[in-house]
Amino acid sequence: MIVLELDPVEVQLLRELIAQYEELVTTSEVDPALERLFPTAYTDDADAAAEFAQYTRESLIDIKTANSGAVAAALEADHVVRLSEEDAEHWLPVLTDLRLVLADRLDIRTDDDPVPDDGLGDIYDWLGELQSTLIEALDGPP
Amino acid sequence: MVVVAQLVERWLVVPEVAGSSPVIHPNVVDLAFQAMNVSSTVTESEIDLSEQSRVAPDVPWATTVWNDPVNLMSYVTHVFRAYFGYPKPEAERLMLRVHEEGRAIVATGPREEMERHTEAMHEYGLWATVTRAPA
Numbered sequence: 001m002i003v004l005e006l007d008p009v010e011v012q013l014l015r016e017l018i019a020q021y022e023e024l025v026t027t028s029e030v031d032p033a034l035e036r037l038f039p040t041a042y043t044d045d046a047d048a049a050a051e052f053a054q055y056t057r058e059s060l061i062d063i064k065t066a067n068s069g070a071v072a073a074a075l076e077a078d079h080v081v082r083l084s085e086e087d088a089e090h091w092l093p094v095l096t097d098l099r100l101v102l103a104d105r106l107d108i109r110t111d112d113d114p115v116p117d118d119g120l121g122d123i124y125d126w127l128g129e130l131q132s133t134l135i136e137a138l139d140g141p142p
Numbered sequence: 143m144v145v146v147a148q149l150v151e152r153w154l155v156v157p158e159v160a161g162s163s164p165v166i167h168p169n170v171v172d173l174a175f176q177a178m179n180v181s182s183t184v185t186e187s188e189i190d191l192s193e194q195s196r197v198a199p200d201v202p203w204a205t206t207v208w209n210d211p212v213n214l215m216s217y218v219t220h221v222f223r224a225y226f227g228y229p230k231p232e233a234e235r236l237m238l239r240v241h242e243e244g245r246a247i248v249a250t251g252p253r254e255e256m257e258r259h260t261e262a263m264h265e266y267g268l269w270a271t272v273t274r275a276p277a
Contacts, residue, residue, distance in 0.1 A: 092217060096213060096267035
């Protein structure tokens with residue numbers, strides 16, 4: 001069992017981010033971040049890439065929103081969150097996806113691109129620290 | 143996206159062990175900065191797949207995982223362990239290959255199976271592609 005003690009403002013932030021994330025992954029609009037959340041599976045075969053996307057998009061959306069829903073539900077009750085290892089496995093991909101979206105907004109495209117020293121950059125780093133902490137709780141120290 | 147100017151690292155992760163005092167793990171802030179390199183300029187056609195490992199004979203398809211600047215090394219290792227069931231040393235070896243060489247073949251086999259693995263990697267937020275396995 002992992003006990004995650006979040007500040008109420010952090011709970012509010014995560015809930016807000018997840019609400020926006022769920023809106024994003026289910027939108028039919030074009031958004032560059034979606035190209036990373038649902039990346040191409042074939043870089044050299046456009047037909048195969050389109051077919052893969054056609055057959056996997058819905059189930060990927062279902063899994064991503066199921067994961068984010070599990071995180072949101074855990075945040076409903078209390079700012080002290082108790083997670084089984086299985087629960088934590090739902091959190092990790094959500095934290096990654098949130099960072100992937102933020103990386104797009106922050107123009108972090110290569111390792112040479114700095115994390116901006118601003119509010120959004122702070123959130124990006126904070127999500128990474130939270131994910132890293134959960135992984136260490138699951139897997140032990142690196 | 144909301145903007146919160148200052149976020150203090152206040153969470154604690156405490157493994158609960160019956161009958162013992164909880165141990166507070168320090169935050170591991172530095173890991174957040176061990177983001178991975180990206181090699182977006184490298185295309186599949188430029189890769190010499192003969193350099194890759196984990197290639198069994200007579201299996202024409204592969205799942206390749208690509209580097210990105212976002213995912214933590216510890217997360218990539220975690221995914222390789224959790225999804226593929228690789229032992230930690232093998233998962234870390236593959237993660238380092240992704241990190242240092244920009245991509246790594248993580249599985250080979252029938253095309254449908256490689257597509258399932260690729261979809262699973264996308265569930266985890268890793269970028270994977272289906273490729274022809276090297277001869």
